[in-house]
Amino acid sequence: MKIRYNYVKKEEVKYCDASSTVKEAYDQLKETGYRSIPVLGDGGKKFAGLIYKVTLLEYYHEMDGKDEDSIASLIKDEDAFILEEESFIKAFLTIKRLPFLAVINEDQEFAGIMTHTNIMEVLEDSFGMKTGGYLMTVATKEHKGAIKELVSTVKDVNIEGMLTLDNGDYLRRIVVNLSHELTEKKLNKIISKLEEKDFRVTSIDDVHKEKAVALKGN
Template sequence: MLLASAVIKRDSLTIINESQTLAEALEILETSDNRCAPILDDTNLLFRGNIYKMHLYRHKSQGGDMNLPVTYLLKNATKFIYENASTFNILFTLRDLPYIAVLDEHQTFIGILMHEKMLDFYWHELGIEDGHCLLTVETHGKPNDIATITKIVTKYSPLVNLFLLNSTTYPNRQEISMTFPKQTEKEVLEKIMNRLERKQFHTLKLSKI
């Protein structure tokens, strides 16, 4: 798993047992100052879901029974990834959550992957660090556009990274964002942009990160 080093292990987490009550869960969350926590089964191995402080507060304010088992307000029971999950699967699953539970191949709960940790990881992996340059170019929507653009660019400079996005202006086109090494000179970048423009590729943005 690419993000293994970013996973917070089970022993370092605030964990709530499925047999505990809503009142006990709320006390644990208030004491730990966490807004949510994973719920595990009685063996402390299997992930059952998450419990959120806001749901506990809402239930309590509406006169709900706080002696009910914590599973009464259990959320995200199916929101987890395996430790060998693909990058796409991680992004898709974690999109709307503060963290995602991580399980091993035996369904054992390993820990959690925080949203912010994942973003930090990808920020680093994309080469988006201080001093790098990021150039975004719009394609024509033709099959060989990516090959043409990268051939032009790599004639003058190596790339740290490259990724594609669907164009927000033209549905059939894509935007290619390319990260250049820190030592890339301004004159080199200007030559690249001029060559791309001569091939009718629109350079949308050049940013110094």
């Protein structure tokens, strides 16, 4: 999966010009409400790094900074970017310590940002959360062909998504998203089949109900 299909485009991104003063940058951050925004140079084409609200506050209060000072020395995380054609997994592993990643296109120009929300949306989609269904958590002893055997056992039902947990441990959990069209009778039959093959079904969650509860809570 490529980055190019899953990020916020430049037109929707609030950013700061590399030539901005401390006050201009601080005012932009206050206006957006974000703790950090990208800094762009060369007329908004080149990614220069990130400017953080906390960095500006520290500069004001701890370094006696002035409004008219340049932000050049306060720009951080100049390497917080990923290429548009790179894989999603690289973004997933890189973004952990950052508020977002800048996305750079094939012309080496700033194209937008990938946020933690983008990451979550991709994971939800790959896990089948958008289509609903039943999330069945299955525990099994770690062994070769475990996933193949599980999939073979539920072959009569459409699998919307799958996630493995505890990889490398003696006991592994496999979460399978089964079609929302599944009847209770068919679900019980699947559970029985799995348990016959030494899989243990530890929980079953209705995605539609869980999403409804989450939305109600918000």
